[in-house]
Amino acid sequence: MHYQLRLSVAATLAAAAMLASCGKKEEAPAAPATGASVSAAPAAAGSGDVQVVKIASVAPMSGSQAHYGKDNANGVLMAVDDMNQKGMTLGGKKVRFEAVVEDDAADPKQGTAVAQKLCDSKVAGVVGHLNSGTTIPASKIYNDCGIPMVTGAATNPALTKPGYKTTFRIIANDDALGAALANDAKKNNLKRVAVIDDRTAYGQGIAEVFAKVAKANGIEIVSSQFTTDKATDFMAILTATKAEKPDGIFYGGMDAQAGPMLRQMEQLGLTTQKFFGGDGICTMELAKLSGGAKPLENVVCAVGGSSLSKMPGGEEWKKRYDAAYPGQYQVYSPYTYDAAMLIMDAMQRADSADPAVYLPKLAESSYKGVSATITFEPSGEMKDPAATLFHYVKGNKEAIE
Template identity: 75%
Template sequence: MKLKLTVVAAIAAMSGMAMAQDMVVKIGHVAPMSGPQAHYGKDNENGVRMAIEDLNAKGVKIGGKAVKFEIQAEDDAADPKQGTAAAQKLCDAKVAGVVGHLNSGTTIPASKIYHDCGIPHVTGAATNPALTKPGYDTTYRIIANDNALGAALALYAADKLKLKSVAIVDDRTAYGQGVAEVFKKTAAAKGMKVVDEQYTNDKATDFMAILTAIKAKNPDAIFYGGMDTQGGPMLRQMEQLGMTNVKFFGGDGICTSEIVKLSGGAKPLENTICAEGGSSLAKMPGGTAWKDRYDKKYPGQFQVYSPYTYDATMLLADAMVKAGSTDPKKYIPVLKKESYKGVTGTISFEPNGELKNAATTLYTYKDGKKTALN
């Protein structure tokens, strides 16, 4: 009987030891998983899930303990109120770090909540420069911001295409308004005339009145600050109004594969020029091989940002490993000084959390396929 008890005790002790070693580390992720922008959210979440699977396959140790990474995924539906509620939920759950959000309008208010509870978040999608203005040591961006995107598009319009006039439309979100404002200022500085400014919202689908007003001004181009869920129908309606020779510019919000479907392959799609922060997949250090793996796991779901959410997850894990701790207080100082070689490039930060040496790539659509211009 005594022998049996000893064996049982030994097994229990070994079991307890194994459990102690298998520490669970939760990474939060927030994006719109419902509503018209859910295709972006799914793509972003896929990137995080893929990174977590890769980390767990490697058998990562932090502070000498084997860890198992898990995702805690939340839906903000691209709504600022839901975004702050999701952020608070992740704070209450004491996740080790957060990847997200997608939209600037949700990320900016959520960033204060993460700061107040001391949890770092890394966005690979939200581009409004205001995000890093508070200088929180919990806020990091691994993609170029709107200052780079809007300016690159305006310079291309003025210098490369020699366009003289443009109409500007934005969806009044933090993202759409921000990138449109940068484009407008840069275009004006280059001598382009802004002949009209119109506004819509991120739920609209009918742009005939806006486009009819713009058509009367006869601009060389339209710049749209917003997402592909409005950009696609806008291109369709431009074709209906005979605006097939007008150039259509936009930031990373319209720079997706989905816009091909949303526009119904309308002729103005061929005149579309959009910008993304970062290099094209073909020029990313690990882009092509990573995309092949992604497509096998998630066929037909790739949009824009999943390589960045993948890298954001790996970056957080790398900082934890180097710090020997999952405690944000201990690994944030390491995160600040990171020089992580990811799929998208080498990630290191300015003091305010902006990515150092952020690249920008312009794209157009040829034969219904997104194609890099630089």
């Protein structure tokens, strides 16, 4: 069941105060439920002169990947709040932005259903989706109805291959991430690497890039196996992998599977092998999901952007994020924040929230964001995106400088 629920900041705070008065532990602000339309600033008196402009955030808000989705939505909510605080007029009318948060459950069918719903409700722009498997089919729907879509998370190179003028990506794709990891394997003199993927568009895609570049680097791929993005038991796969005596394992997938995989590797004595993965495993949550297993120390993962310390506004932005959403930061929220700000900036330059009017301005952006200065290739790919490798030191994710 989908419904619209408008919440003001005052109402949210009042609800939190009521819970606290009932003796319940106060929780960090949560991303709104599916379909919620959140006004980050209350409408001014005489709101008939205020134009409401809706920007959607789409990601998995339920299931094993919900922590990613909440992080993504938080970035959009922060951007909307910041712009409302700053104030904008379009066509001579004041604007109040609202974030519409939708759940695609990391499922392609639900993702396309959400995309059609957003087209029907005529949102002005979309930030999302998170998974390549949902983003790729949804991108056609947004293109057909003319709504710009900016992803700061989906990395499969196939996303921009159709040439849709409404599709933009502000993060490095898997061609860059897989290659960076394969080059790191060569740098560390690995000779034999096993590859496992979860058969999703993202997981299989980045695994194929890694394997291709690794082979070109003279590394032998000793086995290629696959699981699913719902699995939790990897003992059979890992037992077969151990028999091949690899000095490294690459996993194409998400942290919900990588965490248990690391625990089971420890049980099987696979404690010295490097463990490579893309941005899907490169989260704060991985340390928790792995239960502190020793193989966590061997993880090398890649993210399509700079580390927070090297982002133009990363550290100051992160302080504000943590104050608003303590303990919820994962990976992509700086990019979803920038994606939403990028869309609103294009509207301002076009003096219109009409997608047909501001889309050309979006394509020609040169926006100085928190994560980077964002400009686009004709394909919708970001020009010169950065990529950063990370590892885990005493359970903390740190950039490999």
